Amino acid sequence: MRRPSNSTTASLTVIVVVLAGTLLTYAFRTDRQLNALDVVLPIIAFAGILARQRYPVAALIVVALAVAAYYPRAGLDGPLIVLTFVALFTAADRGHLTAAIATGATLLLAMGLGESGRVRHVDDSMFVAIAGWVVAAIAFGGVTSNRRAYLLEAERRAIDAEHTKEEEARRRESEERLRIARELHDVLGHNISMINVQAAAALHGLKKRPEDAETALRTIKETSKETLRELRTTLGVLRQVDEDAPTAPAxxxxxxxxxxxxxxxxxxxxxxxxxxxxxxxxxxxxxxxxxxxxxxxxxxxxxxxxxxxxxxxxxxxxxxxxxxxxxxxxxxxxxxxxxxxxxxxxxxxxxxxxxxxxxxxxxxxxxxxxxxxx
The missing domain is CATH 3.30.565.10 (Histidine kinase-like ATPase, C-terminal domain)
Incomplete structure (x- = not known):
């Protein structure tokens, strides 16, 4: 069975808390007359909260309109305003900071105009508290968004650095192979070529000019000795073992x-x-x-x-x-x-x-x- 995501779990938790608060309000406020909006508007706001991660701006607008219509027209003053704070945080957290600020400012302005008449539903201290919660929700969402962007950028740079490091290692390995190939070709190719030339000269002059054949064979001996020495030196470097330094000059x-x-x-x-x-x-x-x-x-x-x-x-x-x-x-x-x-x-x-x-x-x-x- 697939487990719900963390955001879905958080949304359901918020809905349960608000619903419980609404039921408690209904239980203790028997003087209020309920109407259809007390059911319809919370359901609309709950649906917006469930869709806040996939459609943050649309969910914010739906929740804001539902909450704005709930308090002046519904009969029960439940804690539905909490959903507004959650929707504002989500919009800012998902990178829609401008939409969150604009919606929050509009709600506060509408609330201030609505409370400017003779009949007031909230006092000044409550209005300031609500405004503070709106600002805090938006600010906290912006902070979490920036932190997540910073972590993603740091991770991307770490991955790029690792790829660059691997590419540099491969490039150096390729250059080292090429250098070793050149060294082996220069050393072995030259010396073996000399052995081949001197061996041909020795075979050619073995009967007619034995003294030249002896000289050629001595050259073959010295060249092969030098070839083996340089080959051992090269292989020693490749094996990374301690060997005596070559005695012949480079x-x-x-x-x-x-x-x-x-x-x-x-x-x-x-x-x-x-x-x-x-x-x-x-x-x-x-x-x-x-x-x-x-x-x-x-x-x-x-x-x-x-x-x-x-x-x-x-x-x-x-x-x-x-x-x-x-x-x-x-x-x-x-x-x-x-x-x-x-x-x-x-x-x-x-x-x-x-x-x-x-x-x-x-x-x-x-x-x-x-x-x-x-």
């Missing part, structure tokens, strides 16, 4: 020669401007871009020569990697190398352009601003 513009030597290419390097006081984020991004660009030359250009230019001018680190190779047949791969380089540059407020050169070969040009590093 990639940096100060180690351009080491980056070039690790590529296994013949690279003509041109450096200009101060490269030893670069912000850490720009320094690491520049080194990663150089490593990835040289890796792409090794894997896709079809040549073992390249040109690397790094300069620090006009508040920017400019990187240019070019080759004049014919290009090789695509043999599969993720295709995330250029995308990862471009994302690194964009994250620092810079740009990266990569594409074929008109005269042949491939070119990568990156611009990393120094003053916009996060």
């Amino acid at each position: 990639d940096s513009l100060a180690r351009v020669e080491a980056l070039v030597a690790a590529s296994g290419l013949e690279v003509r390097t041109e450096l200009s401007g101060p490269l030893d006081a670069v912000p850490t984020e720009v320094d690491l991004a520049a080194a990663r871009i150089i490593k990835e660009a040289l890796t792409n030359v090794s894997r896709h250009s079809g040549t073992n020569t390249a040109t690397l230019t790094v300069s620090n001018t006009s508040g920017n680190i400019l990187i240019r990697v070019e080759d004049d190779g014919p290009g090789t047949t695509y043999e599969g791969g993720s295709g995330f190398g250029v995308q990862g380089m471009r994302e690194r540059a964009t994250a620092l407020g810079g740009t990266l352009e990569a594409g074929p050169r008109p005269e042949g070969g491939f070119r990568v040009v990156a611009r990393l601003p120094l003053n916009k590093a996060p």
